[in-house]
Amino acid sequence: MFVFHPVSTDTREQLIDGGLDPDAVASLVRSAIAEDLMGGVDVTSTATIPADQRSVATFGARESGVVAGLPIVAAVVETVCGDEASNVELLVADGSRVDAGTAVARVTAPTRLLLTAERTALNLLCHLSGVASLTRRWADALDGTRATVRDTRKTTPGLRALEKYAVRCGGGANHRMGLSDMALVKDNHVAAAGGITAAYERVRSLEATIPVEIEVDSLDGLREAIAAGADEVLIDNFTPDQMREAVTIRDETDPAVRLEASGGLTFATARAVAETGVDLIAVGELTHSARVLDLGLDFQ
Known part of the structure; x- marks a missing residue:
C-alpha cells in the first residue's frame, strides 16, 4: 500500500504566504497521486529502478513565460517521497518571468519515488504557469x-x-x-x-x-x-x-x-x-x- 507523507513545515508556510490553504493543497495532491496509482504501484519505476537509488533532477522551463506553482511542486515531492528523504530547492520565485532553459527547482530524492511524483508535479506546474503567463500578457x-x-x-x-x-x-x-x-x-x-x-x-x-x-x-x-x-x-x-x-x-x-x-x-x-x-x-x-x-x- 502506498504511503503518503506529510508536507513539510517550510512548504506549508510558503503555501500560506501565497494565500493558499496547505491542508487543501495536501488533500488535492494526495487525490492526484492516488488517481495516478489507481490503487496499485508505479509498475515501470518499481520494476526498473532499485529502491535505494537516489537522483538529482531539475525542473526547467522549455519556453519563456511566468512560473507559478513551485511550492505545490514541493508539496507533491514531499507527499510522495517524504520530507526527510527528499530535498526541494526552489530556484526562482512564483511570479518570475523565465526564459527557455531556466532551471526553476532542483530536487534530490529516491529515483523511483521521484518518477512517481513527476507527472502530477508537472501537470500542476505547467497548468498554473500557463495561467500566470497568460495573465501577465494581459496585465502588460x-x-x-x-x-x-x-x-x-x-x-x-x-x-x-x-x-x-x-x-x-x-x-x-x-x-x-x-x-x-x-x-x-x-x-x-x-x-x-x-x-x-x-x-x-x-x-x-x-x-x-x-x-x-x-x-x-x-x-x-x-x-x-x-x-x-x-x-x-x-x-x-x-x-x-x-x-x-x-x-x-x-x-x-x-x-x-x-x-x-x-x-x-x-x-x-x-x-x-x-x-x-x-x-x-x-x-x-x-x-x-x-x-x-x-x-x-x-x-x-
Whole structure:
C-alpha cells in the first residue's frame, strides 16, 4: 500500500504566504497521486529502478513565460517521497518571468519515488504557469492605464484556489472566490427579483456587509445600479464609446463605484477598453483557456 507523507513545515508556510490553504493543497495532491496509482504501484519505476537509488533532477522551463506553482511542486515531492528523504530547492520565485532553459527547482530524492511524483508535479506546474503567463500578457497590455485584468469563476472544478493564485502570480486580480463572499447580481437575478433596485435591496436584507456588484446592459441600468448602492457595476457588452460615457456617469454620480467591463473582450481590444477609464476587465480565458507553459523534469 502506498504511503503518503506529510508536507513539510517550510512548504506549508510558503503555501500560506501565497494565500493558499496547505491542508487543501495536501488533500488535492494526495487525490492526484492516488488517481495516478489507481490503487496499485508505479509498475515501470518499481520494476526498473532499485529502491535505494537516489537522483538529482531539475525542473526547467522549455519556453519563456511566468512560473507559478513551485511550492505545490514541493508539496507533491514531499507527499510522495517524504520530507526527510527528499530535498526541494526552489530556484526562482512564483511570479518570475523565465526564459527557455531556466532551471526553476532542483530536487534530490529516491529515483523511483521521484518518477512517481513527476507527472502530477508537472501537470500542476505547467497548468498554473500557463495561467500566470497568460495573465501577465494581459496585465502588460493594460500597463499605464487604471484598469486591472480580473478573473472569473470559470475555473477547473477543484482547482479554483490554485488557478486564482496563478492569476495573482501573473499580475491579475481575483474576483469572488465563490458564491458567498460577494454578491454578483446578474440579468437573471434582476429579472427574478423584479428589477435592479429590488434585487440589490434583497441582497442587502440578507447580507449587510459583503460587496455587491450588479450587471447592467444599458446606461440607464448603470444609473439605477449606482443609485441603488452597488459597490461595483459590471457593464456587459458595452462598446468603447458607451464605456467612456459610463465612466463619465460614474465619475459625476459616485466616483467610489468601480466599473468592470465584460462580454466579447479580446486581447486585441484590451488596450482600447482599458483606455476608456474602466477599473476592471473581466477575462474568463485566464483560467478556462490558458495554454500550459512547457516545463520539464530532467535528471542530472
